[in-house]
Amino acid sequence: MSKNILIVGTGLGGLSTGLRLASRGYKVTFVEKNNQAGGRLNQLKKDGFTFDVGPSFFSMPYEFEELVKDCGIDMPFEFVELDPLYTVNFRGSEKKFFLYKDIDKLSEQFEGIEPDFKKKFTAYLKKCEQLYNDTVDITIKQNFNSIPSYLKALMQVNPIHLPVLIKTFWKQVNSYFVSKEAKQIVSLIAFFLGRTPFDTNAVYTLLSHIEFSNTGYYNVKGGMYTIVTSLVNELQKLDATFIYETEIVDYQESNGKLTSLIDQNGKKWQADAFIINADAALFRGTVFNRKKYAPKKLSKMSWTMGYLTFYIGIKKQLKQIEHHNYFLGNNYEQYAKDVMKNPGTLEKPYYYVNAVSKHNPGCAPEGCEALFFVCPVPNLLFKQDWSDSDEIVKSIIDDFSARINQDISKDIVFQMVYTPEEWQNQFNLYKGAGLGLSHDMLQIGAFRPKNYDEKFSNTFYVGASTIPGAGLPMAVISSKLVTERILNYE
């Protein structure tokens, strides 16, 4: 059994894998290019304000429960269930939709908007639940050794779902609802996968089941970064070592095995087995120089959208918003069709606002609010010049101020902006694509970059661009799958 493990990257996938292995007696060392752990699940602290940098809620908390059980520890952080899940505001309308999990409370809001909403939504959710039950264990929670074995597994999926597989998310939602409000609200979740309802397969409507019926969404007491600090703490109790400001740029191999990874200062890092938590496609291309992931090939793969995120501290509290808020425009279809590729969409952007200080008062000085904005934008394949980012941010702040009837611009005491350039440079995300590789049918399961290396028998991958995909629960599942591989590795 290999004892010394080197993990490149301290994203949630890396930390969870490290914890599973350290709790089994492995000696785990992390090397991380940044000066703190977490990857995209990060934190920004400045002038008395604390912001979650990326993820602001998660589903499937049972995956974290499985993780801690597997490691024989108690849950080191506290879940906070969201209800309402979030609010949705449409440009030009005073009405605010509260997305309650209770179907009666939710349906009340569609009175006079979507006839028979409750009946339609119940039927829609039933189909989503069937999809979830019939696919999740087969396609998401398994390691596949070959494309034929993956295809064989897919054949076990109930054939009643075949018609769904040839539809888009949007088409599926359209077959249940007639009003723009219901269609847009129900399909919004496709954006959480880093694409739009118009280019996301209808099989992902199973996410609506997770969102409304299965688990809903959760925050963590103290802010999302508590997940990272508590996992790091558990790892340190098990003697794991964290080395920061260390970026792996090269490697050495011998006899089909990786012998060392080399950092930016030429220092060699040796181990019995290596786990790459950096992007599984980009790392193969840039560090291992694999032809399949050469720059031209990478640019032809399908990537998720970029995000323009900004973090502002204001010296007022905002009663008009909740913890999680979506602000949509009134050209959804056109917007969604353009947002991945057309910088013109940024004139009237759609955006999400998180007020972390609403439920975590420690995240802002007294009487202040910490706000985190996320705006979907083209990644660097489609927009390279971000010199206009301040203008875009100003337009969003103006739009937000108008919609909440309060000019917040004069109350801003702290502001930090991340364009896809910052996302790329800080976390080595290919072209700043926020969620990594997209989840097209030909980029999931056995078609996604594998969680074991094609050439080095002692090298494995975990995280968003290997299996099963993006999002916090998927990172935890990814850690389970790669751990299985490592435990079987001699």
Ligand SMILES: Cc1cc2nc3c(=O)[nH]c(=O)nc-3n(C[C@H](O)[C@H](O)[C@H](O)COP(=O)(O)OP(=O)(O)OC[C@H]3O[C@@H](n4cnc5c(N)ncnc54)[C@H](O)[C@@H]3O)c2cc1C
């Ligand atoms: C704006 C935004 C909002 C999001 N919101 C949500 C949400 O609300 N809910 C949700 O579930 N998910 C959300 N996600 C997705 C979620 O953040 C990711 O899927 C998840 O955090 C990815 O974890 P990972 O294990 O792949 O590692 P990553 O977070 O990608 O971490 C990889 C680490 O490897 C390091 N690294 C890379 N290359 C090297 C190298 N060569 N040498 C050393 N270190 C290296 C990086 O610095 C990084 O720390 C969001 C993502 C973004 C960008």
